Amino acid sequence: MLRTWVTDRFGLELPVVGAPMAGVSDGRLAAAVSAAGGLGMFGVPATAAPSWVAQQAAVAAGGGRPYGIGLMAWALGEGAGLLDAVLDARPSLVSVSYGPFGRYVEPLRQAGIVVAVQAGTTDEARAAEQAGADVVVARGGEGGGHGRAEVATLPLLQSVLDAVSVPVLAAGGIAGARGLAAVLAAGADGAWVGTAFLGCAETTLSDPARERVIGTSETGTAYGRVFDVAQRLDWPPEFGGRALRNAFFDRWDGREEELAADEGAPAELAAARRADDFDTAYVYAGQAVGMVRELRTAAEVVGEFAGAEKLLSRFKS
Structure with missing residues (x-):
C-alpha cells in the first residue's frame, strides 16, 4: 500500500x-x-x-x-x-x-x-x-x-x-x-x-462536453483570461484559466480590453453554454x-x- x-x-x-x-x-x-x-x-x-x-x-x-x-x-x-x-x-x-x-x-x-x-x-x-x-x-x-x-x-x-x-x-x-x-x-x-x-x-458535464474532452489531444488547451473577461468574473488577473482551445478563445486572445467592452460577448457565451456549442463555450481542462x-x-x-x-x-x- x-x-x-x-x-x-x-x-x-x-x-x-x-x-x-x-x-x-x-x-x-x-x-x-x-x-x-x-x-x-x-x-x-x-x-x-x-x-x-x-x-x-x-x-x-x-x-x-x-x-x-x-x-x-x-x-x-x-x-x-x-x-x-x-x-x-x-x-x-x-x-x-x-x-x-x-x-x-x-x-x-x-x-x-x-x-x-x-x-x-x-x-x-x-x-x-x-x-x-x-x-x-x-x-x-x-x-x-x-x-x-x-x-x-x-x-x-x-x-x-x-x-x-x-x-x-x-x-x-x-x-x-x-x-x-x-x-x-x-x-x-x-x-x-x-x-x-x-x-x-x-x-x-454534459455528454457533448465530455465528448469534446475525449476528442482533444494534449496540445488542445490554451491558457488565458478570455472566458473570465467574457463572463465579467472578478478573478484576480494573475490567475488565468486553462481550457480547451476553441474559436471564441482564439478570436479574443490578446484582445481582452476590447472583450471587456463588448456588450454582446457575455450573452454570446451564455447562449453557447446553453446550446452545448463548444466552439464558443468553455470546458476547463489541463494538458493531461x-x-x-x-x-x-x-x-x-x-x-x-x-x-x-x-x-x-x-x-x-
Whole structure:
C-alpha cells in the first residue's frame, strides 16, 4: 500500500485527491472518488448559495467517507454565508485559494478542518505555510482550470518541497499511475487530480462536453483570461484559466480590453453554454486531457493510480 501523510490523515487507500473543480465536480463526484479510496472534493462556484453547499455536502458525505470542499478566496466576500455553510458541513478538508485566503485559514482550522492552499509559485507556498495552512498544493501551469501558468509542475514541486515543512501535494498534469509515481518519488505526499476525471459520468458535464474532452489531444488547451473577461468574473488577473482551445478563445486572445467592452460577448457565451456549442463555450481542462480517451467511472480512474506502487517497487533494494 502507498502510505503517505494524506492516506494516513484521511484513511485513504491511495494518495489521490480529486481536485475541487467548480462547475464540474459536485457532491456526486466527490462521493464517488472517496468511495473508490481517494479523497473526493467539490468546488463552490462564485454564484453558489449556502443552501447549495449544504445540499452537495450531504451528497458527498452520504457514503460515510471523508471528503473536501474547494473555495475561491476572491469570491467569499461576494457569496455571503458560503464560509458559514462550509463550517456547518464540517468536511475533512477545505481548499481556500486564489485571493486573500489568509483570513479564512484559522476559522477553518478552529473548526477541526484540515486546510489546503494551492500555490503556483514557491513564494505563494511559503505564504500559505506562514498563514497556517496544513498542506500546500504545488499547482503547475499544466493544470486545468484556474491558477498561475509561470512554472510547470515538476520544477515547482521540487522547489516547494525544499521551501516548506508542511505536507505537499502535487497538481497539474497528473492523470495516472506514472504521474503519481513521479511526484511521490520526488517527495510529494500525493496527487491533486482534476482533468483525469473529466471523462467520468459522475461529473456535471454534459455528454457533448465530455465528448469534446475525449476528442482533444494534449496540445488542445490554451491558457488565458478570455472566458473570465467574457463572463465579467472578478478573478484576480494573475490567475488565468486553462481550457480547451476553441474559436471564441482564439478570436479574443490578446484582445481582452476590447472583450471587456463588448456588450454582446457575455450573452454570446451564455447562449453557447446553453446550446452545448463548444466552439464558443468553455470546458476547463489541463494538458493531461490527451490521456482522457474514453468514458469511465470515477472508481476506474482512481483504481488506475494504484499502478504507482508497482512502478515505485522497481527501486526497492
